[in-house]
Amino acid sequence: MTAETIIQSLASGLLMGLLYGLIAVGLSLIFGLMNIVNFAHGEFLMLAMYGAFFLFAFFAIDPLLSMPLVAAGMFVFGAAIYLLIVRFAMRAKTNVGMVQIFATFGLAIVLRGLAQYFFTPDYRSISHSWLGGKTVSVFGIYLPVPQLVGAGLAILAFGALYFFIKRTDFGRALEATREDAGAVALVGIDQNRVFALGWGLGSALVGLAGAIMATFFYIYPDVGASFALIAYVVVALGGFGSVFGAFAGGILVGLVEASTALVMPPSLKAVGIYAVYLLVVFIRPRGLFGSI
């Protein structure tokens, strides 16, 4: 193993890690807002990838252009899921833990089933997008263009999110609801509306990630499952609910994955990520960067 291969794989690990952060941040946002883990998060990603795929297949819109469309669609979808399902799951009085886990879990199974039924279990891919299949060489390190652009977009998205949460009224309402939902209701902010918009925003972010992923990853009904697990690890590492923890957690997971692939067979690279999850929650259950 030369220094070059190590740098090469760490660099691509870093790029993937930024994307993992973008995939996970919506999950973290929703969790921070209302203490609910969306177990259908991976299926949201899967739907976004199909969205980008069909816009390409039917209308020849490049994923880079359809990205805002996919994100907007996912925003509506996420808000609708909150209003139709999650809102009611939060009212449970008995078996609260079970209801919160299985309401979104059931949704995940339904979405996967619908995708198998309507889109068939076939593996699909976007054959010739603007970015797909290209690489650039930076100081002798070869970087795949889709991942490079994706990583850049992830950084932009995190920057925009930071601005949004700190500077806009809705962002402040979001932060306030996270801190004390009861008091927020007293000030006259409609909690339901904030939650619905929070679900919309979280889903739009995973929509962005999905559109980018569609340019270099196979698209099939179960594609969300493994990315969802990675997203849970990222969020747990960053601290559930910490939006910028997800950014750091993503990078860390990307690097761990790349280093695992250096020392173990590639098919076992996920083991490193999972081991890190267990290590972190056993030692510091609130995550590396989580406050409370």
Next chain:
Amino acid sequence: MHDVTHAKQRRRDLILAAIFVALAACVPLFVKDVYVQNIMVLTLMYAGLSQSWNILGGYCGQISLGHALYFGLGAYVTAILLTKFDVLPWFGMLAGGLISALIALALGYPTFRLGGHYFAIATIVIAEIAYLLFLNWDWAGAALGIDIMVREDSWAKFQFTRSKLPYFYFALFFAAVAWLVTWWLENSKWGYWWRAVKDNPDAAESLGVVVFKSKMGAGAISAFLTAIGGAFYAMFVSYIDPESVMSFQFSLLISLPAVLGGIGTLWGPVLGAAVLIPVTELTRSFIGGSGRGVDLIVYGSLIVIVSLTRPDGLLGLFSRKRKKEAVQ
């Protein structure tokens, strides 16, 4: 007064279970169709598996989404011992159960300290690690799996070439044992602690240490029984690979009947399995090969609807009725 009605209720449950077992044992005398018998075997197996899951997930409130680990271990230990060392599956079954119980104890120590979501995700992640390791473990067949050659009809080897009946009776026995263990645990010291702790964190605090030990016990019993089910499944289908016994799919299928029927209840898993498995199998065969995914849509929707409208499961429909009668 309360104790008397409670004891009466428990005796009634036991008699009801005995009647169910006796009736179920007679069904194959009238139903000869192999396809239907197959569904019955699976229904009984999942009733037993979900009952085992329910001990930990329902009564203790530790929602495990990684029981495929114990199911797969039971299947693998049995298959490996039989094909590589000529150990009869009955011993393999016990060995698989004991290994699983030990692993559950080792894993329970760090994981039972984790809160709800963290625990559930930890169980998924652990089962997934085991799945990936088995997928890459050449000695254990890796992705190709293990073929258990079925050559003769033999109870000693628990292999039957034509008839499904022996499998049916073992599955019935398995479901009955899992039910009986739950019935016994419900009234034990542990059962009382679990009930006290479930919706009352203060009680959990004051009972801290003993409850932790009882959770470890529940984890071990749950894992042991689940592995027995896995061992049975390996002999029933006579071919296993990581995908078919250790994938996430099984963790789901093991937990869903209990969730659907009524989590943390004695009859929930039985009722849930009796609804879920036939519905899944029938939709699968009616829609046919092109409609892959319909079974997922059906039971996914069932889960969403039940958790939103009946958090106490389908069983809640019965107890509500019973309560109404009691009031009148």
